Amino acid sequence: MFLDEVLGQGDERVLFDARHIRWIDPNGMVALLVAGTVAARSQGMIPRLELPESTDVNGYLARMAFFEAAAGVFEFDAPGRRGSGGPSDVLLEITPIAANADVHQVVDRVQTQAGAILSSKLGYPPTAVVQFSVILSEVCQNIIEHAEAPGWVAAQAYNWARRLGRFVVVISVMDVGRGFRGSLGDEHSARYADRWGDATALEAAFLHGLTRFPDSGRGQGIQQIRRQVRRWDGAITIRSGAARIGQVPEWDDTPPLVDGLAPLPGSQISIILPARVQP
Amino acid sequence: MTELPIDPIAIDVGAVLQETVTSLYSHLITRPTGRAVRMAIQTQLQDAGERSLSLIDLSEVVVIDFSCADEVVAKLLQQSRDDAAHDAFFVFRGVHEPHRDQIEVVLERQGLAAVAETDPGTFQLLGAHSDRERRVWGLLEERGTIATEEVEVVFQEEDDQEALRALVDRGLAFQNPISGRVHALSRLVRHLM
Numbered sequence: 275m276f277l278d279e280v281l282g283q284g285d286e287r288v289l290f291d292a293r294h295i296r297w298i299d300p301n302g303m304v305a306l307l308v309a310g311t312v313a314a315r316s317q318g319m320i321p322r323l324e325l326p327e328s329t330d331v332n333g334y335l336a337r338m339a340f341f342e343a344a345a346g347v348f349e350f351d352a353p354g355r356r357g358s359g360g361p362s363d364v365l366l367e368i369t370p371i372a373a374n375a376d377v378h379q380v381v382d383r384v385q386t387q388a389g390a391i392l393s394s395k396l397g398y399p400p401t402a403v404v405q406f407s408v409i410l411s412e413v414c415q416n417i418i419e420h421a422e423a424p425g426w427v428a429a430q431a432y433n434w435a436r437r438l439g440r441f442v443v444v445i446s447v448m449d450v451g452r453g454f455r456g457s458l459g460d461e462h463s464a465r466y467a468d469r470w471g472d473a474t475a476l477e478a479a480f481l482h483g484l485t486r487f488p489d490s491g492r493g494q495g496i497q498q499i500r501r502q503v504r505r506w507d508g509a510i511t512i513r514s515g516a517a518r519i520g521q522v523p524e525w526d527d528t529p530p531l532v533d534g535l536a537p538l539p540g541s542q543i544s545i546i547l548p549a550r551v552q553p
Numbered sequence: 554m555t556e557l558p559i560d561p562i563a564i565d566v567g568a569v570l571q572e573t574v575t576s577l578y579s580h581l582i583t584r585p586t587g588r589a590v591r592m593a594i595q596t597q598l599q600d601a602g603e604r605s606l607s608l609i610d611l612s613e614v615v616v617i618d619f620s621c622a623d624e625v626v627a628k629l630l631q632q633s634r635d636d637a638a639h640d641a642f643f644v645f646r647g648v649h650e651p652h653r654d655q656i657e658v659v660l661e662r663q664g665l666a667a668v669a670e671t672d673p674g675t676f677q678l679l680g681a682h683s684d685r686e687r688r689v690w691g692l693l694e695e696r697g698t699i700a701t702e703e704v705e706v707v708f709q710e711e712d713d714q715e716a717l718r719a720l721v722d723r724g725l726a727f728q729n730p731i732s733g734r735v736h737a738l739s740r741l742v743r744h745l746m
Binding site: 374401405415419490492 | 624
């Protein structure tokens with residue numbers, strides 16, 4: 275709906291009014307960058323962003339490096355005094371992904387700062403930081419190899435006290451590329467005939483590991499991310515175009531496949547990793 | 554060792570990564586990085602003659618993702634299998650727990666197997682292989698080497714002898730073309746570790 279509204283603004287310069295935001299997570303921040311990019315593309319001018327009035331929210335945005343990422347996307351006034359942002363743990367600041375060097379940068383950062391959080395907040399073993407890095411590497415490469423457009427990634431730990439009663443890590447990856455249907459269409463749409471669409475494209479990639487590359491070694495990234503997320507009892511969803519597909523654990527009631535959503539340019543991968551439950 | 558018509562070499566992937574791609578990269582991630590590292594390894598093997606045995610050392614690699622595991626391990630093995638003019642054998646060193654899953658997955662996906670040091674001094678057969686191949690490989694690994702005349706004594710079942718031949722054909726054991734003696738690859742690279 276948010277992006278629909280952005281696209282429906284015609285020639286009028288879009289104002290993103292974030293003044294009353296009281297809380298925002300990585301998905302929200304990255305989605306805001308996508309929305310701003312979409313608005314700029316459709317109108318040929320950079321949209322305006324009114325920053326949150328809450329010093330805590332601004333402090334959190336600053337810690338997540340949102341302002342650096344937003345500098346080329348929005349016009350906004352330099353944020354004033356920044357609050358603490360409340361209790362949160364940044365695993366990975368918002369990082370633009372446009373080339374393989376960016377993926378290396380992501381993994382370097384995670385190696386230095388994620389281990390302690392994964393261990394202390396989620397109770398994962400020390401080696402989990404490697405698997406976590408592998409997940410990030412593969413989702414970021416998905417942007418470069420399939421979207422053919424830039425994107426962003428961010429990760430953060432939260433205490434989902436009310437929703438789940440434990441800490442989670444949220445990884446959010448979004449791009450403004452051509453989406454899964456666009457990426458796979460040339461290679462695979464014919465075999466699906468009139469069933470081809472956003473939902474079938476997501477099923478093809480997510481469930482069957484199809485890729486546009488003929489190389490049999492390709493297409494395993496998402497499959498292996500799903501496997502690792504399942505091992506950690508986590509959730510992963512991918513939204514692209516008008517569809518969303520997911521692998522959801524027992525604690526989540528998200529439907530595994532939804533079609534007919536408001537069209538999302540590019541794709542969004544969201545991963546939630548919960549703290550281990552001690553036996 | 555000197556009578557063997559093969560001269561094992563060690564290749565430090567961590568060093569290749571820094572020399573080939575950029576000294577800024579310390580992880581074996583992304584497909585272009587993996588491709589560059591594989592090609593650098595293949596360049597080193599070009600002058601190795603008609604057969605080679607390489608100890609591919611991953612000990613200094615902290616993170617290897619599935620894309621790089623596919624490029625550096627699976628494609629290296631697959632392309633060596635496809636090269637009829639050159640017999641290439643590989644042992645992968647430093648395949649510790651954080652790397653193991655990625656390497657096993659890409660090997661199984663391509664129907665390949667590899668000899669790997671999974672803990673210091675401990676070698677395992679990773680990837681796609683039958684139970685019989687694993688058992689026969691394990692026995693060869695224990696003994697280190699089996700002479701031609703010992704094969705029927707050690708492996709009395711024809712299926713086991715067939716599995717030994719399959720291991721040689723798949724590059725998971727080395728058979729001396731002169732003496733016929735079969736060697737566990739791990740024993741041939743031990744002096745390099």
